Every structure is written in C-alpha cells, then in structure tokens.
Amino acid sequence: MTMRMAKRAVLVEPGAPIEIWDCPVPPASGGDIVVAVEMAGVCGTDHHYSLGEVELPGPMVLGHEGIGRVEELGPDVSTDYAGEKIEPGDLVYWVPLRPCHRCHACTVLEDTSLCPNLSPGRFRAAELPPSATYTEFAVLPAGMAYFRVPPGTPPEAVIAFGCAMPTMLHAMERLGGVEYGQSVVVQGCGPVGLAAVLLSRLAGAGDITVIGGPPARLKMAERLGATATIDIGAAPDSEERFAAIMAASANRGAEVVIEAAGKLPAFEEGMRLVARGGRYLVVGLWSAPGSTPLEPRRVNNANLRIIGSALSRPKHLHQAIAVARSCHQRFPLAEVVSHRFSLDQSQQALEALGRLETVKAVIVPR
Template sequence: MRNVKRAVLVKPGSPLEIWERPTPSASGREVIVSVEMAGVCGTDHHLQSGDIELPNPMVLGHEAIGRIAELGSEVTTDAAGEPVQVGDLVYWQPLRPCYSCYACTILGDVSQCPNLVTFQLHQHADKPPVGAYTQYAWLPDRTAFFKVPADVPAEALIAFGCAMPTVLHALDRLGGIQYGQNVVVQGSGPVGLAATLLAHLAGAGSITVLGAPPQRLEMAKRLGATTTIDVTSTNEQERAATVKEITDGRGADVVIEAAGRIPAFTEGLPLVASNGKYVIIGLWGTPGTSPVEPRYLNNHNISVTGSNLTKPRHIYETVQVVRKHHRRFPLAEMVTHRFPLEQAQDALDAVGRGETLKAVIVP
C-alpha cells in the first residue's frame, strides 16, 4: 500500500486538483506501473471543457509509458507473451474489454464491446488510479500491456501516445493506403502527424496536410508531407483548389479527418475523388452535425468510414513502427513541452491553445 498523487478532474470547467490516495499492492493478474511520461491528448481537453459526459471525478490521462513497479502473482508475460519483470518499461492500452461478447469474440473488434471499460471514464478518482496523470498507475486484469524494447526511446514512443494506435486502427478499417495514392490529412496534431508518417511509409504519391500552426506543419514535412496548407491563412475554396491542382483535378484517393472539428468533415467530403475513401478519426469527442447529400456519395462511389478507439495489436504495432523508424524521423523531437504532475492544468491549457506538438506530464 502506498499513497499516490494523481491529477483529478472533479467536474467539467474546473481546474484539475491534485489528490493523494492510497493504492493497494498488485495481486493476481494486476500490475502497478511507475509512470514515466503521460501524454496529454486533445480528448483530455474535451473532457475538461464538457464535450464528453463526466460520470464522476476521474484521473485524467489515457496515454502513458512507465516501469513495472509490482507484478501480481499470476503475471509473467506481457500481452504478446514476452516475459516481463519489475523494472521493465511498458506501454499499455487504457481499455478493458470483456472478451466474452459478440463484438469481442465474433466481430473481433473490442472497440465495440458493450461492456468496455475505458480507464478514465469508468473509474472514480478515489479508486486505485488507472488514468495516466498519476505517479503510479494500476493496470487491472485484462489490460493489454506491452514491453518496450531497450532500443526504443521513451520520447519517440510517447510522442504518438494514443494517436498512432488510433490511426493504425483507422487504416485497417479503411483497407490501407495503396502505393502512389493521393492522400489529404486534415489536422496537424499528433493524430494528423501519425497519419502523415504512416501514409508516407505506405508509399503515398502525395500527402497534403491541412493544419496549423507553422511548427506543426513543419513537423508534418519532416514526417513525409509533400504539401502543407495553413488553415489560418487560407479559406476552404483555396484549399480545395490546391488539392485539385495537386491531384490533376481528381481529388484525393484518401482523406483522413484528424482535425476533431465538425467543419472539417463538411470540408473533407468534397476533397475525396470518385471511388475514393474518407475516414473519420478525430471526431470521437466532438458533438455536432453536418449536412451530407447522399446522392453525392452514391454517384461518386465514395466510401465514408468511422474508426473508434483501437485494438490491442495496434498498441504493439506502434512500438514496432517507432522501433524501426525513430532514427530516420525526428519522432522524439515531437515532445516539445514537459510538465510536472502539479502543473497538469498548465499542460491541458497549452494543448488547448495549440502551442504544443506533444505535451507530456512527468510525474
């Protein structure tokens, strides 16, 4: 039993509070992890602003890497069967599916599990902390966690937090990006940057990133974008004209929504070429509606795909992508802001203002 500090969102709109509560030792198939870095995601900002319903006070944060502090008596390996011991660096999925429903067992899609426990939404802050804004995180039974190889820099991995697993899931649902295709990425935050890198690695012919501010667009170029367009200095018509010019008047074969804004959806559909695909990733926590003409989708053979959360294997695949490519691309440089746990509110504010490439909390 140890007393553990945690950053708690008590109610939407209120500043985060630092609580200290006891946390029990690991037993059975539980793991206690000493958090080294917790990523600050745009979803955390949406939670505080009230865009997502808050059932109870919660420990914020769903992206983290840390070192195993305690292993329950039944834990000998990670979710891929790799032996683990105290002191190993691990990266985990902040979800606990039931693995016994139709979605889990027949569809093979844990993101649609009706019994899914998402760590920060379903756990009261007085309980052992499963959120990431904490000194020690508690990983309950059925948590998919993976050992991080020694040659994977912590910053390079946490730079993509939940973003790369989310994009890997979306690309699976999309059917992948084919060599030579024209791709448009809406948004230049961590999700958009992960999409840019993965499109580049897939051999996309052109990758046009729509976003802001300039430092994010510069990173997009370093990760493989062939064209960047600042949305603060252009209008929708100008951006559409540029995409048409790049694609010889056809439009993009694949458009990836990673902006998290309803107007981006409205703008994105007309950018898709005939027989093209549009995948929505960033609107998970953004309520709202947008007009759609079904005839347009029908007559242009356009596929629109939603993608919710991730599967455990996408956490594992993210580790492999970072391991293979962190020397070639400036992944660790994406972590531009670090905050102690006591300044978690400052981290949220910086992300909300768009000042960061990637902010992390270092408990």
C-alpha cells in the same frame, strides 16, 4: 508495511481546476501490475473532458496514454500481452481500455474497439487505484493490455503518438491501407494527423498534403513525410483550400482523405476533397457531435467509400511500439514531444494544449 501513495491529477467537474489527490495504492495482487508512470501523453480528449465537451461520470483521474516502469508484478503475471517476459524495471506502454470479452462486440463481432464496457478502468472513482496515467503509480488490472517497450526504443517516440498511433493503425487497417503512389490529404496535424502522415509515407503514398496548423505542427508533418501543407491560419476560407487541393491534383482531388481534425466542419470539406473512386477515412470526430450536410448522390455516382474508425484494439498498441522501434532513427518521432510538465502542472499542460502551443505535451509525474 506502509501503503504506497500515489499523487494523481483529478478532474472533479468540467471547468474546475485540476486537483492533485494523494491516495493509497495497494500491492499488486492476482493478475494486476503496478507501474511507476514515466510519461503520460496529454491528449485532446483530456482537454475535451476538462471543458465538459465529453460527459464526465464523476471525479476522474485524467490521462489515457502511458509509459511506465513495472514496479511490481502480481503473483499471476510474468509476461506482457504479447507473451514477452516482463520484470520489475521494464518499460511498458498502455492505454487504459479493457475489453470485457463477454459481450456481442468482443465475442461475436470480434471487435473489442466496439466493446461497450471498454472503460471501467478509466472511469473508476478517482480515489481508487488509477489505470489512468496522470499519476505517479498506475495499477493495470488483468485484461488491460500493456506491452514491453524494448531497450533502444526511446519512450518519447512511443508516447509522442500516445493513443494516436494505435488509433491510426486501427483506422488504416479498416481503410484497407494506402496504395503505392496514391494521393493523400490529411485534415488536421495533431498527433492523429501526424500519425496519418507517417503511416501514409511508410505505405508509399505519393503526394501527402496536410491541412492544419499552427506552423510548428505543419513543420513536423513535413519532417514525417508530408509533401505539402496548407496552414488554415493563412487560408481560413475552405473554398481557398479546396481550390488549392484541386489545382495540385489536376482537379481530381485526393484518392484518400483522412479526417483527423476533430472539428465537425472538416467532414463537409473533406468529402469535397475525395477524388472519384476515392475513400474518406473519418477518425477524428469521436468527440465532435452534431450533423452536417452530405450529398448522397455523390457517394453513389462517384463510387466513394466513407470509413469510420474508433479507438483501437490491443494489437494496435503492439504495432505502435513496432513503428516507433523501426522508424525512430529515420523520422524525428521523439522530437514530436515538444513540452514536458510535472503532475502539479497538469492544468497548465491542458491550457497549453488548448492554445495549440504544443505539438505534443507529456506529463512527467515523478
């Protein structure tokens, strides 16, 4: 029997051009499955890795947002991680995180998003079978959750929000949701910001104002439910943006501010936009180290809450499919995918993202 080979896009070191390696993928054993990748989301985090803004443990296959067809089931596998029967040919969605279920976070806190051992599948040596997604074939080991994408749900509607929708679903859960009629400001309109807009709209928010850019992303934000947008290209001064938000809210600010900008200065600006009694949800600063001024007295005297949220848990992937399934006809979710690249064009995909040309880019490996 000839061994299946899989091309994969490897970041050897930060700043180096992406290399395409072709290495063997063994047959699925035990609780593993082999998946033929249909679409891999190109995420800002991939770009951060390529620039060296997030530490790289060694040569790494890029991509952590995947939709693929089940190619082969290991002998111990008959269902996805919600107990749905799966067979070769079915579409599944995954992010390559695998909680260890034997640590304080997993077991005592019951919060697998804080598991310190979450990423062994993602950071394994690049010549081993990848669970990462910039590859022709991925191997999902036992314990790495994946869920079936039902027929009739366009895969684009799921991968458009790659890791962003589960991240935002987790964040909204930690926030305690948006109440009917509440005013929301979303900082940033990449996929995380767009997911925040959609979920706020579905929750019945009143005004949803997005601060971000460029215009193509703001236009999409409007189609997903934003009621107003502020283009940071046209309003580069944060005082100007502050004045616009205050003018639109009778000087109150927003009851919920959601940071999805990924840039440290967004925090200070966002804190100023929170209304008295309001909540600030910080989701986008995962790879933005640094410190920033904060006036604790205002947190105290204005009854503010600041809520952080990192990554997601497997249930949020399942919920992300449910959102795509129920909303893709009402909202142009699939159209969020604006650019498609082949695996060989992974470098160009990251560069296009870096220039903010894309709303959402995907790699189509095969």
